[in-house]
Amino acid sequence: MALRFTLRQLEYFVTVGEQGSIAQASAMVNVSSPSISAAISQLEDEFGLPLFVRKHAHGLNLTQAGKQFMVQAQKVLAEADNLNRLAGSISGKVQGPLNIGCLLTFAQVILPAVRRRFQNTHPDVQVTQLETDQLTLIEKLRRAEIDVALSYDLAIPPDLEFVPLRDLPPYVVVSADHPLAKRKTVSVAELAGHPMVLLDLPLSSDYFLSLFERVRAVPNIVERTRDMAVMRSLVANGFGFSIANIRPLSDTSPDGRELCYIPLEGNERPMRLGFIIPQGARSILSVDAFVNHSSQTISEWGYPGLALGEPT
Numbered sequence: 001m002a003l004r005f006t007l008r009q010l011e012y013f014v015t016v017g018e019q020g021s022i023a024q025a026s027a028m029v030n031v032s033s034p035s036i037s038a039a040i041s042q043l044e045d046e047f048g049l050p051l052f053v054r055k056h057a058h059g060l061n062l063t064q065a066g067k068q069f070m071v072q073a074q075k076v077l078a079e080a081d082n083l084n085r086l087a088g089s090i091s092g093k094v095q096g097p098l099n100i101g102c103l104l105t106f107a108q109v110i111l112p113a114v115r116r117r118f119q120n121t122h123p124d125v126q127v128t129q130l131e132t133d134q135l136t137l138i139e140k141l142r143r144a145e146i147d148v149a150l151s152y153d154l155a156i157p158p159d160l161e162f163v164p165l166r167d168l169p170p171y172v173v174v175s176a177d178h179p180l181a182k183r184k185t186v187s188v189a190e191l192a193g194h195p196m197v198l199l200d201l202p203l204s205s206d207y208f209l210s211l212f213e214r215v216r217a218v219p220n221i222v223e224r225t226r227d228m229a230v231m232r233s234l235v236a237n238g239f240g241f242s243i244a245n246i247r248p249l250s251d252t253s254p255d256g257r258e259l260c261y262i263p264l265e266g267n268e269r270p271m272r273l274g275f276i277i278p279q280g281a282r283s284i285l286s287v288d289a290f291v292n293h294s295s296q297t298i299s300e301w302g303y304p305g306l307a308l309g310e311p312t
Helices: 007-019 022-029 033-047 064-091 111-121 134-142 204-214 228-236 285-301
Strands: 052-054 060-062 096-103 125-132 148-152 160-168 171-175 195-199 220-225 242-244 259-263 271-278
Touching: 007 022, 007 033, 007 064, 022 033, 060 064, 096 111, 096 134, 096 285, 111 125, 111 285, 125 134, 125 285, 134 148, 134 160, 134 271, 148 285, 160 285, 171 228, 195 204, 195 228, 195 242, 220 228, 228 242, 228 259, 271 285
Parallel strands: 096 125, 096 148, 195 220
Antiparallel strands: 052 060, 148 271, 160 271, 171 242, 171 259
């Protein structure tokens, strides 16, 4: 007898299983909680299995049967995605799901505008995005939870491919009243005598600290943050200087205070902006189209380096 269930019901079930909460799953998939509850009840009735243990005020836990069912449901959803992509490859049409990861450092200043242009050109692609650190991006690429990641060329493992877009030299950011604010350039050795706000993301922080190690200097780190916007506000309010590679278009911090951007002296190794993708992933039309589109778009902008060009 044919089973009467939909891929959408499986998607809701897997999301609840991952989140442990119907409310959180509702926010993730943008569907009402009653609709998700009804989908799960229909699955349980169809298969004759209790999939969750419902604990008042403690969310939902998968039963043993639910855990086994979830593993298979994830495989079914993955194969459905593959079928969608196969259909696109055969027809030559860019369509289907595309899961994009982006490094936290520049998710706010690059990805939304690139996505908007891409989705205007390819409306049949269903895009989702995730902002996180480099190590998590690599893990999710390996687990096929994302298709492509926009990031830096930091510790790229041999089973993944890096597609370069642009070199981004490091620069210093200071408040308008900082002693170095009027400088045209500044050396790393000079910075060591001033308090530093470190953008403290995995691998990225190692890169920033390596600049000091090269000149045998020790930075005076007084604040750490994983958030680019928080870093800029801390700097603007006089907590110290910072170093970054991505420059926002605005010369003010999120709380409206002025910032100054100063190139570093010397031949410091730039960060290289680009895409991290699984080997062979560009055979998928949506991935290849997004990489090509983004490369062209960012090239036209002349952005996001220290010398800015206005996006169009």
